Amino acid sequence: MEKFEKLTGIAAPLPMVNIDTDMIIPKQFLKTIKRTGLGVNLFDEMRYDDDGNEIPDFVLNKPQYREAEILVAGANFGCGSSREHAPWAIKDFGIRCVIAPSFADIFYNNCFKNGILPIALPQEQVDVLMKEAEKGANARITVDLEAQTITTSDGEVFSFEVDSFKKHCLLEGLDDIALTMEKAAAIDAFEEKAGAARPWV
Structure with a gap:
């Protein structure tokens, strides 16, 4: 998994509440188990008309948001079903925060x-960042995970909270498999010891 340390990029404003996972990636695109290729269908029903043309x-x-790496949205983002395809589609589009x-x-x-990196902030701070995002490519927001800060193009700084373990995993680029592999030596040692003690297993 790619490390997340500091990100400076364009933020896209999406001032809608209760954006559910079916809006993020509709059910007809859930047939794949690949984490790539879903970005083109991110927010599919809002991005395209019935003929497949962009809205x-x-x-x-x-144009100013096609390269957005940050999304500023309303409350209760990601509600609905638990489909993991939703973050897959967001990441594949290029959004990292x-x-x-x-x-x-x-x-x-x-x-x-x-x-x-999902960041929860008080509504009044999100409102400031939403207005910042509405400036388009002229304004870039910086997200510093190590410092746990968000800095606007005008220099205004907001602090955010994040679980220390989740922060560590993002900074080091560790997903669940990588976390397990960190214990590979201990696992091998256990299996060798268990095999010697119970060779019939």
Whole structure:
């Protein structure tokens, strides 16, 4: 998993509450078990019309936000079903940080496991960042995970909280498999000892 240390990028404003996982990636795209290729269908029903043409007014279809790496959204982001495809689609599009007043628990935890930093901030701070994001490519937001700060293009700084273990995993680029592999030597030693003690197993 790619490490997350410091990110400076364009933020896309999506001022909607209760954005659920079916809105993030509709159910017809859940057939794959690959983590790549879903970015093109991120927010599919809002990005495209019935003929598959882009809807120009949707934020991620606007030229200034096509390279967005940060998403600023409304409360209860990621609610609905627990599909892990939702963070897969967000990451595959290129978004590495989502800022909102609150998140659904399962989605929030799935973000960390897939290299995305979800940041919950008070509504008034999200409102400031939403206005910042509305400036488009002219304003870049910096997210510093080590310092746990968000800095606007005007120099305004907000601090955020993050679980220390989840922070460690993002900084080091450790997903669940990598965490297990960190214990590979201990696992091998246990298996060797267990095999010697019970060779019939």
